[in-house]
Amino acid sequence: MSCRLSAGTSTLWNQLRTHPDVAWVGKDKETLYFNGDVEFGRSALCDNDLEAYHREVGAMRRSTGRLDLLVGDWSATYLTCVCCPTVLRTINPDIKLVLVLRDPVQRALSRFIEQKSLGGGPHHDKVHNHTFESYVGAELAELEACRGRAELYRRRQARLQAAQQGQPAGAAGDSGNGTGGGFRGWGAGMSLGDWMEAQCYERSNILGWSVYDTFLANYLAHFPHSQMLVLYTDELAIDPLQVLRKLEAHLGLRPHDYAPGPLGTVYNARGCYVLGATLQQLRASELGSRQAVQKMLDTAQAARAAEEAEEASLRRAAAKLASFYRPHVQRLFRWADEGRIAQPPAAWREAYK
Numbered sequence: 001m002s003c004r005l006s007a008g009t010s011t012l013w014n015q016l017r018t019h020p021d022v023a024w025v026g027k028d029k030e031t032l033y034f035n036g037d038v039e040f041g042r043s044a045l046c047d048n049d050l051e052a053y054h055r056e057v058g059a060m061r062r063s064t065g066r067l068d069l070l071v072g073d074w075s076a077t078y079l080t081c082v083c084c085p086t087v088l089r090t091i092n093p094d095i096k097l098v099l100v101l102r103d104p105v106q107r108a109l110s111r112f113i114e115q116k117s118l119g120g121g122p123h124h125d126k127v128h129n130h131t132f133e134s135y136v137g138a139e140l141a142e143l144e145a146c147r148g149r150a151e152l153y154r155r156r157q158a159r160l161q162a163a164q165q166g167q168p169a170g171a172a173g174d175s176g177n178g179t180g181g182g183f184r185g186w187g188a189g190m191s192l193g194d195w196m197e198a199q200c201y202e203r204s205n206i207l208g209w210s211v212y213d214t215f216l217a218n219y220l221a222h223f224p225h226s227q228m229l230v231l232y233t234d235e236l237a238i239d240p241l242q243v244l245r246k247l248e249a250h251l252g253l254r255p256h257d258y259a260p261g262p263l264g265t266v267y268n269a270r271g272c273y274v275l276g277a278t279l280q281q282l283r284a285s286e287l288g289s290r291q292a293v294q295k296m297l298d299t300a301q302a303a304r305a306a307e308e309a310e311e312a313s314l315r316r317a318a319a320k321l322a323s324f325y326r327p328h329v330q331r332l333f334r335w336a337d338e339g340r341i342a343q344p345p346a347a348w349r350e351a352y353k
């Protein structure tokens with residue numbers, strides 16, 4: 001299983017773990033076994049010890065005395081790991097994959113707020129002096145520059161390819177991964193330019209990890225779409241039981257009678273479903289102390305003006321990000337229309353049209 005960070009993976013895990021036929025490697029939710037998590041400054045661990053991993057799976061089955069137990073891996077970092085699809089396919093070509101995608105702007109905002117409020121968080125230093133708007137401005141500029149450099153390599157490779165084939169320059173141009181039916185993954189035809197572009201997003205945990213199409217194309221190059229279930233956080237919010245039923249059907253599990261407790265619980269909530277609701281959190285962290293907030297609230301007019309300014313700032317950042325993500329989300333729409341992935345929520349169509 002591979003899930004999206006900040007997309008409701010903890011909620012889904014807490015629900016599915018109560019299924020009697022399901023277990024997972026490692027003690028807690030995530031092992032991050034095949035990628036050391038770029039965010040902690042370590043590179044991918046795709047060559048990590050395979051025997052030890054298999055032993056963990058075996059130990060889980062032995063400890064329960066159930067050889068038929070379905071053992072999964074809930075690492076939320078595998079989607080953005082470029083070498084992971086190759087590894088997972090080699091380990092188990094029949095693996096069932098599950099991705100949970102959240103509205104890209106909402107995911108980025110959720111991650112930003114989390115890292116801003118988490119003193120020891122891996123990205124805290126990058127964000128603690130920023131408002132969301134200033135962070136988006138700085139990080140997007142870096143991402144765009146990185147993508148521009150990747151594009152130079154992509155063009156150069158296309159020129160060389162055209163020359164080798166005796167074609168005029170530009171004839172062997174890159175038609176775009178995932179267009180016209182074919183996907184090219186890492187170790188499965190991915191071009192240098194595509195790889196470099198994926199690295200730009202992979203190394204940008206807060207904004208880049210919401211560029212889902214790049215990472216999904218890599219998985220779709222390695223696995224038929226029947227092995228990949230794409231879920232959306234929106235459906236988890238509306239009808240968690242239906243999501244679990246989809247998961248069970250995908251994994252070949254019998255339907256389980258889930259307890260209402262975990263089913264009705266939202267885990268790891270930081271509260272930003274509605275932009276307005278996020279403001280309180282942002283305000284508390286940006287102003288530093290409750291007294292500062294209180295002082296400001298004492299002057300009602302100043303508070304209202306500040307609130308409006310913050311709301312406007314948040315909306316500007318969200319709009320800027322939405323235009324950055326638009327072409328990427330539109331590729332997801334296309335793949336959904338072609339029947340390769342589940343249809344994204346209607347709200348996405350509206351937000352990214």
Ligand SMILES: Nc1ncnc2c1ncn2[C@@H]1O[C@H](COP(=O)(O)OS(=O)(=O)O)[C@@H](OP(=O)(O)O)[C@H]1O
Nearest residue numbers: 006007008009010011110236237268269270271272
């Ligand atoms: N059922 C349901 N419906 C809608 N949204 C939900 C649900 N469960 C969790 N969430 C939201 O998902 C965010 C936490 O996701 P993760 O558990 O994957 O993140 S993490 O592991 O803490 O990084 C976190 O988002 P924010 O509150 O916006 O930060 C949760 O509120």
